[in-house]
Amino acid sequence: xxxxxxxxxxxxxxxxxxxxxxxxxxxxxxxxxxxxxxxxxxxxxxxxxxxxxxxxxxxxxxxxxxxxxxxxxxxxxxxxxxxxxxxxxxxxxxxxxxxxxxxxxxxxxxxxxxxxxxxxxxxxxxxxxxxxxxx
Numbered sequence: 001x002x003x004x005x006x007x008x009x010x011x012x013x014x015x016x017x018x019x020x021x022x023x024x025x026x027x028x029x030x031x032x033x034x035x036x037x038x039x040x041x042x043x044x045x046x047x048x049x050x051x052x053x054x055x056x057x058x059x060x061x062x063x064x065x066x067x068x069x070x071x072x073x074x075x076x077x078x079x080x081x082x083x084x085x086x087x088x089x090x091x092x093x094x095x096x097x098x099x100x101x102x103x104x105x106x107x108x109x110x111x112x113x114x115x116x117x118x119x120x121x122x123x124x125x126x127x128x129x130x131x132x133x134x135x
Contacts, residue, residue, distance in 0.1 A: 008070035011104050018111065021063050024055055025122040032129045049130035056126060060119045067112050074105040 008014060024031060035048040081098040088094055 008073050011107055014066075014070060014108075015111070018063060018066070018115075021059060021066075022118055024059055025118050028056075028122050028125045032125065036129065036133075045130075046133040049126075049133045053126060053130070053134075056122050060115075060122075063115055064112070064119075067108060067115055071105065071108045071112065074101060074108055077101050078105055 031052065035052055036045045078098065078101050081094065081101055085091065085094050085098055
């Protein structure tokens with residue numbers, strides 16, 4: 001996992017890292033077609049499906065963990081900025097920082113929802129194609 005994803009500083013960089021990490025999930029159909037081209041062609045489809053499932057699950061865990069980590073960091077920062085703003089009500093720059101961090105927190109929460117959808121879609125496609133080999 002790229003180190004920049006753990007810093008959670010720039011949301012655009014974070015999204016780019018997630019996009020890169022979702023590559024296997026985005027290409028799940030192509031990957032399955034390459035791993036299991038036809039029923040009669042692939043000699044060890046069960047092994048191929050098992051390996052792919054592990055790869056998918058590992059990616060899901062890493063991405064979800066990174067997103068939750070950034071959510072926690074952003075939530076802590078929002079809390080701290082709110083406390084500072086209560087002490088300095090007239091500080092416009094502090095209010096801007098707070099709004100920016102609240103927006104970032106909401107965007108991270110949306111990413112967590114997106115991650116759940118990506119995970120569901122990947123596993124649905126995987127199960128449709130590998131179900132008969134995973135018995």
